[in-house]
Amino acid sequence: MTLAALTPDLVAHRPDTRTEWWRHAVIYQVYPRSFADASGDGIGDLPGVTARLDHLVELGVDAVWLSPFYRSPQADAGYDVADYRDVDPLFGTLADADALVARAHELGLRVIVDLVPNHTSDEHAWFQAALAAGPGSPERARYHFRDGKGEHGELPPNNWESIFGGPAWTRTTDPDGTPGQWYLHLFDSKQPDLDWDNPEVHAEFADVLRFWLDRGVDGFRVDVAHGMVKAPGLPDWDGHVAMIDGSDGSHAVDDVDGSGNHGPMFDQEGVHEIYRAWRRILDTYDGDRAMVTEAWVEPLSRLARYVRPDEAHQSFNFAFLAAGWHAPSLRRVITASYEANDAVGAPTTWVLSNHDVVRHASRMGLDDPTHRPNGIGHGDEQPDAGLGLQRARAASLLMLGLPGSAYVYQGEELGLPDHTALDDDLREDPAFFRTGGAERGRDGCRVPLPWEGDAPGLGFSPTGATWLPQPAEWADLAVDRQRGREGSTYELYRAALRLRRDENLGAGGLQWLDSPAREHVLAFRNGGVVVLANLDDVDVALPLDAEVLLASGPLADGVLPAATTAWLRLP
Structure with missing residues (x-):
C-alpha cells in the first residue's frame, strides 16, 4: 500500500487559542509507593519522589499527578483513606508533602493530588463513630447503612456487587455480639461508601479541598x-460491575461498549452539583487550579457533561484507552471525542495506561490487542513483549500528536510492560482476593520502577528492597540504560514532548487525511505536523518528499513499517 496521495478529509478539531495550562499539558502520574524509595524500606515515599523530580523535568512533562499518600491502613494501596489531611508515615510527613510541592514549583512543574470522595477507610474516624453510634444516628447517616432483608435481616439490602468481586454489602456486629445493619461498599469491605445526600459530607470535602x-x-x-451519588432507594440491579466493563474488544463509539460502568450506582445527575460546587472553590484560587475526573462513563456525549464550563476541567478519555490497537475504532473515538468535548469548550484528555489497567506495552502484545484483562499472571496468555513494545511506542507517539492534554503513567516512558509472571502469593490487590484469583488484579502494573540497571533493586531503594519484585528483564529498561541511547523509548518520549511543545501540538487542530490505507493507517494534520500511524501488519510507502521529524521505530527507503508512527513535515 502507499500513502503517496494523502487528501484532506474531515476537520475534527480546530486550534485552541486559550492559554490555561491544563488545556494542553502533558501530566505524569506518580504512583508513590512504586516511584522511588528514599527511606530504604522498599516502599516508595514522598522524599523519594522529590529527589527524582529532575527526571520529570528532563522528560519534558508539565505537571505531576500523585496517587494517594494520605494516612491509610493500605487495604487498597491508599485508596482507603483514614485521614485526608495527613500523610501516611509509610510515605513521609506533611512537611515532606510541602517540600515536594515547593520543589516541583521551583522546577516549573504543577502538582495534582488524588482525591478519594466516594468512600473512606473503615478506620476513618467517621466510620468508627458510625459503628459506635448505632442505627438511626447522625454518624451513620454519613454512610449507607441499611437494615437487611429476610426474616432476620440476614440478606443484603439489595443485590449490588462490589467492583472488586462479591457482594457490595457487609453486615456489622452490634456491641452485644448480635448481627447488626449492613453498610455499602462498591469496592472492598474496608472502603465504606459515603452518602453524598448528607450535607456534612459536602462540607467535609469542601474543607479538604x-x-x-x-x-x-x-x-x-x-x-x-x-x-x-446513588439512585434514590438503592434499587436492585441485575447488571454486573467491574473495574472496566465490556472487555470484549467491541468497537462501537457513541454507543460505546467498553469504557463505562453502568447501573444505579454510577453517573447519577447529582454528581454534577458536586463538581459545580468544587469548581466554585477552585475558581477562588489563583493559578488556574484544575480538576480531572476519573469517570468511566459512556457514551462520550455523556462524559462531556463532566467538563462543562462550570464543572471539571478535564476527564480521562477511557474510550481511547479501550479502543486498543484498532485503527477504525481509534479514528471513531478521536472524532467523537472532539465533537463531544468541543461542544462544551473542554479539552480532550488522552490516556493509554494508569495504575488500574494492564500497561499498554503488554495489552498490545496480546493475540487480541483490543483485549483488556484485569491483570495477567501465570497460566494466562503471555504477551509478545517485542511486538507489544513496538505497538506501544507507536500508540504513544500517536497520542502525543493529538491536540488536547495527555497523561503519562510512570514507567511508560521506559516502555515498561506489566509484570505478567508475578507469583500469586505476592499479590496485594483486593480484587485478586475477592474474586478468588479469577482476576489477577493490578499489582503487575504497580511494580517499582527501574532507575539503575546494575544496582540492587534496580536503584529503586538505597537498600535494594522493593515491595514487589521486578522482572529481571527490566534491567535493560532502566533509566540509566536508556538515557542518551539513540532509539530508546525514553529518548523517544523526550523527543516527542520537545517537538510537541515546539510545534504547539497540544493547542493545535486535527484534520483527518484520507488514503487508500485508511482502514489500517491513521493519518492527520496537526498544525505543521502530519501524523501517520500504521496499525497494519504490513509496511506502507510514505508520501513523497516527506521530512521525517520523529518516528517510533526505524524507517528505511521511504517506508513506514508495520506498527510504527511517524511525525512528518510535508511540502
Missing part, C-alpha cells in the same frame, strides 16, 4: 468521579 489548595497544590484528580 481548601486544605490542600492552601498548601499550594495545583489541582485534584477525582477518584470514582461518577460514583458518589
Whole structure:
C-alpha cells in the first residue's frame, strides 16, 4: 500500500487559542509507593519522589499527578483513606508533602493530588463513630447503612456487587455480639461508601479541598468521579460491575461498549452539583487550579457533561484507552471525542495506561490487542513483549500528536510492560482476593520502577528492597540504560514532548487525511505536523518528499513499517 496521495478529509478539531495550562499539558502520574524509595524500606515515599523530580523535568512533562499518600491502613494501596489531611508515615510527613510541592514549583512543574470522595477507610474516624453510634444516628447517616432483608435481616439490602468481586454489602456486629445493619461498599469491605445526600459530607470535602489548595497544590484528580451519588432507594440491579466493563474488544463509539460502568450506582445527575460546587472553590484560587475526573462513563456525549464550563476541567478519555490497537475504532473515538468535548469548550484528555489497567506495552502484545484483562499472571496468555513494545511506542507517539492534554503513567516512558509472571502469593490487590484469583488484579502494573540497571533493586531503594519484585528483564529498561541511547523509548518520549511543545501540538487542530490505507493507517494534520500511524501488519510507502521529524521505530527507503508512527513535515 502507499500513502503517496494523502487528501484532506474531515476537520475534527480546530486550534485552541486559550492559554490555561491544563488545556494542553502533558501530566505524569506518580504512583508513590512504586516511584522511588528514599527511606530504604522498599516502599516508595514522598522524599523519594522529590529527589527524582529532575527526571520529570528532563522528560519534558508539565505537571505531576500523585496517587494517594494520605494516612491509610493500605487495604487498597491508599485508596482507603483514614485521614485526608495527613500523610501516611509509610510515605513521609506533611512537611515532606510541602517540600515536594515547593520543589516541583521551583522546577516549573504543577502538582495534582488524588482525591478519594466516594468512600473512606473503615478506620476513618467517621466510620468508627458510625459503628459506635448505632442505627438511626447522625454518624451513620454519613454512610449507607441499611437494615437487611429476610426474616432476620440476614440478606443484603439489595443485590449490588462490589467492583472488586462479591457482594457490595457487609453486615456489622452490634456491641452485644448480635448481627447488626449492613453498610455499602462498591469496592472492598474496608472502603465504606459515603452518602453524598448528607450535607456534612459536602462540607467535609469542601474543607479538604481548601486544605490542600492552601498548601499550594495545583489541582485534584477525582477518584470514582461518577460514583458518589446513588439512585434514590438503592434499587436492585441485575447488571454486573467491574473495574472496566465490556472487555470484549467491541468497537462501537457513541454507543460505546467498553469504557463505562453502568447501573444505579454510577453517573447519577447529582454528581454534577458536586463538581459545580468544587469548581466554585477552585475558581477562588489563583493559578488556574484544575480538576480531572476519573469517570468511566459512556457514551462520550455523556462524559462531556463532566467538563462543562462550570464543572471539571478535564476527564480521562477511557474510550481511547479501550479502543486498543484498532485503527477504525481509534479514528471513531478521536472524532467523537472532539465533537463531544468541543461542544462544551473542554479539552480532550488522552490516556493509554494508569495504575488500574494492564500497561499498554503488554495489552498490545496480546493475540487480541483490543483485549483488556484485569491483570495477567501465570497460566494466562503471555504477551509478545517485542511486538507489544513496538505497538506501544507507536500508540504513544500517536497520542502525543493529538491536540488536547495527555497523561503519562510512570514507567511508560521506559516502555515498561506489566509484570505478567508475578507469583500469586505476592499479590496485594483486593480484587485478586475477592474474586478468588479469577482476576489477577493490578499489582503487575504497580511494580517499582527501574532507575539503575546494575544496582540492587534496580536503584529503586538505597537498600535494594522493593515491595514487589521486578522482572529481571527490566534491567535493560532502566533509566540509566536508556538515557542518551539513540532509539530508546525514553529518548523517544523526550523527543516527542520537545517537538510537541515546539510545534504547539497540544493547542493545535486535527484534520483527518484520507488514503487508500485508511482502514489500517491513521493519518492527520496537526498544525505543521502530519501524523501517520500504521496499525497494519504490513509496511506502507510514505508520501513523497516527506521530512521525517520523529518516528517510533526505524524507517528505511521511504517506508513506514508495520506498527510504527511517524511525525512528518510535508511540502
